[in-house]
Amino acid sequence: MPQVEVCYTPQAYHLFHNDDAIVVVIDILRATSAITTAFYNGVSKMIPVATVEEAKALQEKGYMAAAERNGEMIEGFELGNSPFGYMNNKVKGKTIAISTTNGTQAIAAACNASEIVIGSFLNLDVLTEYLREQKRNVILLCAGWKNKFNLEDTLFAGAVADALINKEGFDVHCDSAIAAGHLYHLAKHDLFGFLSNSSHRNRLAKLDLERDIKYCLTPNQCPVIPVMRDGVLIKK
Amino acid sequence: MPQVEVCYTPQAYHLFHNDDAIVVVIDILRATSAITTAFYNGVSKMIPVATVEEAKALQEKGYMAAAERNGEMIEGFELGNSPFGYMNNKVKGKTIAISTTNGTQAIAAACNASEIVIGSFLNLDVLTEYLREQKRNVILLCAGWKNKFNLEDTLFAGAVADALINKEGFDVHCDSAIAAGHLYHLAKHDLFGFLSNSSHRNRLAKLDLERDIKYCLTPNQCPVIPVMRDGVLIKK
Numbered sequence: 128m129p130q131v132e133v134c135y136t137p138q139a140y141h142l143f144h145n146d147d148a149i150v151v152v153i154d155i156l157r158a159t160s161a162i163t164t165a166f167y168n169g170v171s172k173m174i175p176v177a178t179v180e181e182a183k184a185l186q187e188k189g190y191m192a193a194a195e196r197n198g199e200m201i202e203g204f205e206l207g208n209s210p211f212g213y214m215n216n217k218v219k220g221k222t223i224a225i226s227t228t229n230g231t232q233a234i235a236a237a238c239n240a241s242e243i244v245i246g247s248f249l250n251l252d253v254l255t256e257y258l259r260e261q262k263r264n265v266i267l268l269c270a271g272w273k274n275k276f277n278l279e280d281t282l283f284a285g286a287v288a289d290a291l292i293n294k295e296g297f298d299v300h301c302d303s304a305i306a307a308g309h310l311y312h313l314a315k316h317d318l319f320g321f322l323s324n325s326s327h328r329n330r331l332a333k334l335d336l337e338r339d340i341k342y343c344l345t346p347n348q349c350p351v352i353p354v355m356r357d358g359v360l361i362k363k
Numbered sequence: 364m365p366q367v368e369v370c371y372t373p374q375a376y377h378l379f380h381n382d383d384a385i386v387v388v389i390d391i392l393r394a395t396s397a398i399t400t401a402f403y404n405g406v407s408k409m410i411p412v413a414t415v416e417e418a419k420a421l422q423e424k425g426y427m428a429a430a431e432r433n434g435e436m437i438e439g440f441e442l443g444n445s446p447f448g449y450m451n452n453k454v455k456g457k458t459i460a461i462s463t464t465n466g467t468q469a470i471a472a473a474c475n476a477s478e479i480v481i482g483s484f485l486n487l488d489v490l491t492e493y494l495r496e497q498k499r500n501v502i503l504l505c506a507g508w509k510n511k512f513n514l515e516d517t518l519f520a521g522a523v524a525d526a527l528i529n530k531e532g533f534d535v536h537c538d539s540a541i542a543a544g545h546l547y548h549l550a551k552h553d554l555f556g557f558l559s560n561s562s563h564r565n566r567l568a569k570l571d572l573e574r575d576i577k578y579c580l581t582p583n584q585c586p587v588i589p590v591m592r593d594g595v596l597i598k599k
Contacts, residue, residue, distance in 0.1 A: 138375065275538070276538055278541060301562065302517075303511065310546070313545055326537065
């Protein structure tokens with residue numbers, strides 16, 4: 128039986144890596160929610176890069192570019208990581224370079240994975256269905272916050288883990304997957320309320336981003352699966 | 364207000380370290396349960412060391428020595444990390460060197476902390492009371508399993524965090540402390556049952572250690588606080 132594991136931070140990914148697993152990168156607030164939204168709104172390709180300098184260099188080559196640090200868009204870039212920035216005809220058909228505080232770091236940490244897909248509540252059901260069909264080991268990689276555990280990524284990991292384990296017969300021998308599943312069950316009827324004390328929700332609330340948070344926590348609004356091919360994200 | 368944080372693995376400790384915090388090292392199955400039991404049963408001092416070779420070297424100098432890897436006592440040592448090994452007149456008044464798979468690694472990770480104390484369900488109430496009185500920041504450091512998150516250490520961290528936050532007014536801005544508190548609330552009426560699917564409980568069950576597990580999950584049997592002074596654990 129395939130196994131499902133949850134890795135809470137990019138720093139710990141090397142302890143989980145195995146050559147055949149599909150890695151789902153998760154940064155709910157907001158990188159992977161923004162990426163899912165971008166592809167649903169017609170973006171052609173995205174180039175995730177770890178540093179702002181790399182994003183700048185690609186911008187100078189003529190790419191549209193997005194950069195965010197600590198919740199805020201960096202000056203000089205067209206986009207940050209607010210999903211609402213990607214609901215726009217300007218992005219249609221474009222290739223966009225993107226660097227964010229945590230999400231693109233998690234993608235970088237998993238660069239040796241045989242397959243990387245992007246997960247968010249926005250594509251929860253199509254992603255789970257895809258993983259079910261592959262019958263391969265799954266590593267749910269949470270971006271966290273600067274290599275610390277965060278709640279919102281864990282809740283999403285719990286939603287996927289729970290669906291695979293309970294309905295699809297995946298095996299679990301991983302305490303972090305068990306814990307994530309428990310936390311998702313506690314939270315699922317009111318994700319927004321459950322996160323009211325969480326560190327990143329408070330960080331974003333200070334930036335007046337409650338609308339972003341509500342959007343990012345509403346499942347299945349963008350049924351697309353972004354997938355990495357040769358260092359570039361495309362729509363599956 | 365003092366803050367309480369939970370660090371799930373020794374690998375991540377550097378992200379949490381601050382110079383004035385008290386660090387509680389937690390390895391419920393079984394190192395910190397064994398250490399708490401040892402001091403309750405009259406052991407005088409314990410010297411935690413990261414490697415088996417260091418434990419061997421201290422044994423050759425005449426110390427009583429304990430060593431465990433992957434749940435089993437290492438041949439040639441008097442003790443492993445079963446608490447029952449320390450309920451014995453042989454250990455009274457002795458100084459014991461100890462090296463275990465995870466617990467002594469966590470102690471080593473926190474070596475720069477201003478104060479290290481040992482936590483287990485066996486000393487839950489006296490430890491919480493002590494932390495409350497200090498009015499200092501607290502880092503609850505879980506030993507985990509080979510730098511992966513584990514459930515039993517997290518439940519204990521949740522029990523302490525919850526007591527400090529809800530009854531004693533400590534601040535929490537740490538998602539891992541919030542998550543640990545939620546998990547403890549789910550589990551507290553049947554810790555043994557809650558852990559029935561956990562990875563380490565299954566690992567130990569295969570070694571026929573159910574009696575050890577039940578003992579380690581029963582609160583307040585050993586009201587003592589082991590504390591580190593100059594590299595050596597003593598009873599506070």
